[in-house]
Amino acid sequence: AQKVTQAQTEISVVEKEDVTLDCVYETRDTTYYLFWYKQPPSGELVFLIRRNSFDEQNEISGRYSWNFQKSTSSFNFTITASQVVDSAVYFCALSEEGGNNRLAFGKGNQVVVIP
Amino acid sequence: SQTIHQWPATLVQPVGSPLSLECTVEGTSNPNLYWYRQAAGRGLQLLFYSVGIGQISSEVPQNLSASRPQDRQFILSSKKLLLSDSGFYLCAWSVDRGGYEQYFGPGTRLTVT
Numbered sequence: 001a002q003k004v005t006q007a008q009t010e011i012s013v014v015e016k017e018d019v020t021l022d023c024v025y026e027t028r029d030t031t032y033y034l035f036w037y038k039q040p041p042s043g044e045l046v047f048l049i050r051r052n053s054f055d056e057q058n059e060i061s062g063r064y065s066w067n068f069q070k071s072t073s074s075f076n077f078t079i080t081a082s083q084v085v086d087s088a089v090y091f092c093a094l095s096e097e098g099g100n101n102r103l104a105f106g107k108g109n110q111v112v113v114i115p
Numbered sequence: 116s117q118t119i120h121q122w123p124a125t126l127v128q129p130v131g132s133p134l135s136l137e138c139t140v141e142g143t144s145n146p147n148l149y150w151y152r153q154a155a156g157r158g159l160q161l162l163f164y165s166v167g168i169g170q171i172s173s174e175v176p177q178n179l180s181a182s183r184p185q186d187r188q189f190i191l192s193s194k195k196l197l198l199s200d201s202g203f204y205l206c207a208w209s210v211d212r213g214g215y216e217q218y219f220g221p222g223t224r225l226t227v228t
Contacts (some may be wrong), residue, residue: 033214043203043212052214054130057207089157100166101209103217105207 004094006106008058011044013082014114021077023092029053031097033074035066039089039108051075082113117142121206121220129228134179134193136223138206141187146208148189149217150181153203166211174211201227 003026013019025034036048047082049059051068059066063080079086093103118141118196128134132199140146140207161174163181171181182190203224207217 031214035216037219043222043224046205046207047218048217050214059195078157091159095214097213099213100164100172101213101217102149102161102164103159103213108157108159110157 002029002032002094002096002099002104004092004104004106007015007093009107010110010111010112012112012114015055015084018083018093019079019082019111019113021090021092021111022081023075023077023106025075025092025094027096029096033095035093035095035103036066036075036077037091037093038083039091041088045091048067048077067105074090077113084115089115117208117218118120119206119220120209121204124221124225125226127226127228128197131156131195133180134191134196134200135227136191136204136206138189138191138220139187140189140208143187143208143210145186145211147217148183148208149207149213150189150191151207153205153206153222155202158182159205163204175216196227198227201225 005024030046032053034051038046056068065078069078091108092106095103120139151166152157153159165171165183178191203222205222206220209215209217
């Protein structure tokens with residue numbers, strides 16, 4: 001069965017600091033997909049990134065970057081120079097091949113950026 | 116572009132009353148559709164998903180049901196609400212090919228009193 005663990009529940013940082021969110025996953029499939037979503041206070045989940053299991057390249061998008069390491073089954077997310085608008089809950093998720101894109105979510109990381 | 120709508124945005128219902136939440140998707144055909152519940156404390160629980168009209172898979176046994184009467188319409192229902200049904204209900208869609216992300220609607224906040 002697929003499983004996603006986000007150990008840190010709430011993380012507080014001062015504005016302009018970097019923050020890294022850890023995500024560890026479990027799956028028996030060799031083909032799988034990893035995702036990060038952002039849930040601001042409004043509640044709607046916003047898709048941030050998708051990675052497939054064959055693509056271990058790290059990715060940077062503006063102040064966001066992702067580090068995918070199959071060897072440690074981790075898909076970590078870093079926000080550089082955090083801003084107040086980054087305050088949200090961030091979810092890591094996993095789907096398996098043939099699973100109709102069903103997502104297994106981690107419990108989420110509450111990020112609080114203090115001005 | 117694709118958009119997903121949910122209504123109502125908020126709902127307060129007494130215990131034992133019926134429920135109907137609606138989700139519609141625009142700008143795509145034959146999407147996979149999903150219903151999630153997020154109780155206080157953040158965790159997202161997949162309730163139902165559908166890969167086509169009339170095809171519903173239930174992930175968790177409960178007093179809720181789902182239906183898909185049209186290609187881009189997904190309805191979550193209950194005949195009698197329980198206090199434990201309170202939560203934030205999210206609808207999502209994805210393309211009908213594997214390995215793709217889901218896109219979420221704005222959600223319905225349900226309070227059962």
